[in-house]
Amino acid sequence: MSGEKLNWWQTRWFVLAMAIAATIPLWWPTIPPLVDLPGHMGRYRVQLAMADNPWLNQWYDFRWSLIGNLGIDLLIIPLAPLMGLEPAVKLIVMAIPFLIVTGLLWIAREVHGRIPATALFALPLAYCYPIQFGFVNFALSMAIALNLFAWWLRLARQGRLMVRAILFVPLSCALWVCHTYGWGVLGVLAFSAEMIRQHDLRKDGRGGHWLESWIRAGLGCVPLALPLVMMVVWRSGDHVTGVTADYFNWRAKIQWMMMVLRDRWLAWDIASTAVLLVVLLKGVRDDRIEYSRNLGLSALFLFLVYLLLPRIVFGSAYADMRLAPFVLAILLIALRPRRGSQPRDAAMLAMIGLVFYAARLVGTTWSFALYAQAYDRTLAVVDVLPPRARVVSFIGRHCYDDWAYTRLEHVPGLLLERRLAYANDQWSMAGAQQLTTRYAAARGFAHDPSQIVTDRYCRGEWWRPLGYALQLFPRDAFDYVYLISPPAFDHKQLKGLTLIWQNGTNYLYRVDDRTQPPPPPPLIKRRPKPQSQPAAK
Incomplete structure (x- = not known):
């Protein structure tokens, strides 16, 4: 396979172009029009201005502590003095869809050897509903987690397991500090992939049954476990509040799946979600396409987590909703041509996926421009x-x-x-x-x-x-x-x-x-x- 010529959608230049294209909707707005982001930016300003404006202490109490929700809060410390708070936040937010695209395509490349044409249909999820909602620390952690998972797979493919173990101890801790959710998802993805790898070692006489593979996979993921200690310390403090509630709300969970591309236009967003479901169905009905066992198991594990997650975790709302688009994204990149077959219409399928991605980007860019106008009208009051x-x-x-x-x-x-x-x-x-x-x-x-x-x-x-x-x-x-x-x-x-x-x-x-x-x-x-x-x- 390594000696075969790459198709146009499988080159590194194409991946880079798709990642850059993912940032286009954010070029125009001064403030990325994500629901919660303006509120977070107020907190960032207090964080930066508290020392020079002590009267802010009359209104707000700001105390640094080690929690699993500090991604952008930490990144603005070096960036804001260099370029200003608003440009720094915009730059970081632009990095999120960029990294989601590179992460998804890199994972597909590591698992399949080449990027399958169907993987392009996953790219619009770089602007999924949780990101539109402005869960920015969560979104940044998920974007990083996807790329770290791809690297995890690559190091395993290269047989550099000791290097991987050493590197992922600090990396998993840093990811947890960015946001706990990304670390948890990385753990699920890494464990499922390690299960498949351990089971497949049986072919060389060194593997075991599924139970043994499960145990070995757990041992292989020990380098990701240190944040568990950090989690216990965080949630055991006397100052900590927040409840966990609203389990098994099946109606809401079905709705979240249909809202993965929710933005502005109901018909357009639902139709776009239907396209994703049709592509996934193609993997079941088309005998020329199959699901990767590796990513198929990862998607199954993530889906089970999605079903078990309540709506509110530690006082943080919409915990289950955040995972829905990433379950679909992993399923989409799990699709590939069956071994020994290369569908003749692969190029056409890739072109359709590219057009779909471009159409979603055009819609999101237009939508964000309209939201930006509303922001400008509302913020004129600062004058x-x-x-x-x-x-x-x-x-x-x-x-x-x-x-x-x-x-x-x-x-x-x-x-x-x-x-x-x-x-x-x-x-x-x-x-x-x-x-x-x-x-x-x-x-x-x-x-x-x-x-x-x-x-x-x-x-x-x-x-x-x-x-x-x-x-x-x-x-x-x-x-x-x-x-x-x-x-x-x-x-x-x-x-x-x-x-x-x-x-x-x-x-x-x-x-x-x-x-x-x-x-x-x-x-x-x-x-x-x-x-x-x-x-x-």
Whole structure:
């Protein structure tokens, strides 16, 4: 096979071109329009500015600790002084789809010897729904984990097992620090691949049955185990909060699988997911194509983990949803021509995969440009907002789940990032990240999800109707009220607030009368249980 000429989709230049192309949707937006990212950027600013602006301690408590969620938080320390915080974050985020593409194609190359044409259909998952949601430390860890798994396979193929064992002790620890999820996925992938390798040694008289292979695979993955100690230390502290809940929500798990390419246009995203499923079905029905045992087992293990994972782990929401697209990605790159057969239409299949990838990139680029325009309109308020302003933001949304998020749910974090203004969108869960809120005067409007408002009470949610929020927020704790695409409400509840700026459906009010309005009559008889609150992501 090594002497055969490579097809155009199997060359290193093609892999590099596909990886660079994956960054195109992020070229135009100043701030990558990912749902949670603006909130994280507010935290990064506090992290960098706390020493020179000690008054921030009145609002936020920031303490460094060794936790499995520090990827970008650490990378901005050397990068932000060189290029500024926003360019540094954008550069790191652009690296995520780049590394996902290189990781998937590298894994395919190591397992199959050549990149199969079907692997190109996995590339659009570089912008899967969890990444669109802005789980950036998670996404970075997954991108790195894919490349580390490819290297793990390569070192095994070269017989450099001792080198692999030595290298992956520090690498697994670094990956865990980036985000625990990536380390866990690397462990699952490495274990499944090692099981196949150990079992296949039987052909040389040195292997064993599956049980023996299982044991040997576990021993082979010991270099990845040191973060288990770090995990115990992290989660055993007295300061740690966060629950694990919502197991076996089968309806949601089916929905997550159908949402793997969710972005803006429902029909387009569902049709694109259907294309992936058709390709996977081709591997079952077409006698010229088969699934690799190696990656097939990896995908099976990941799928079992997906089924067992609850929705909330350690207070972090959507834990199971994050894995869904990567199960499909591993399945897609597991496809290959059957041994001894080379489908005549391989080039055509590769071309279709390339067109599909290009079409998804065009759609994502257009979508991100539209989201970037919404960001620009919303952030124009910084021109009139003084530094150190105490701002309570209220962002309108529906009770039902819109397919196309506004992506403005955490844009107040950019007021903190750009003007060092107080933002009530920060997550506050000790042990989940470095920052917690300490602004007691803000009371129930100190942190996420107090920034989200609706036109009515949404059953089972923590969001307030906007009218109630305007009556309840403590007026002596805030200088400004920022309404972002608010729902309908009674404008009499704006008494004591003066409109000083408007841009489209965004309004900035100054609090001129700090007299607290009388509390509204009780509306919510029963609040959702604490474990249903996704306080950290």
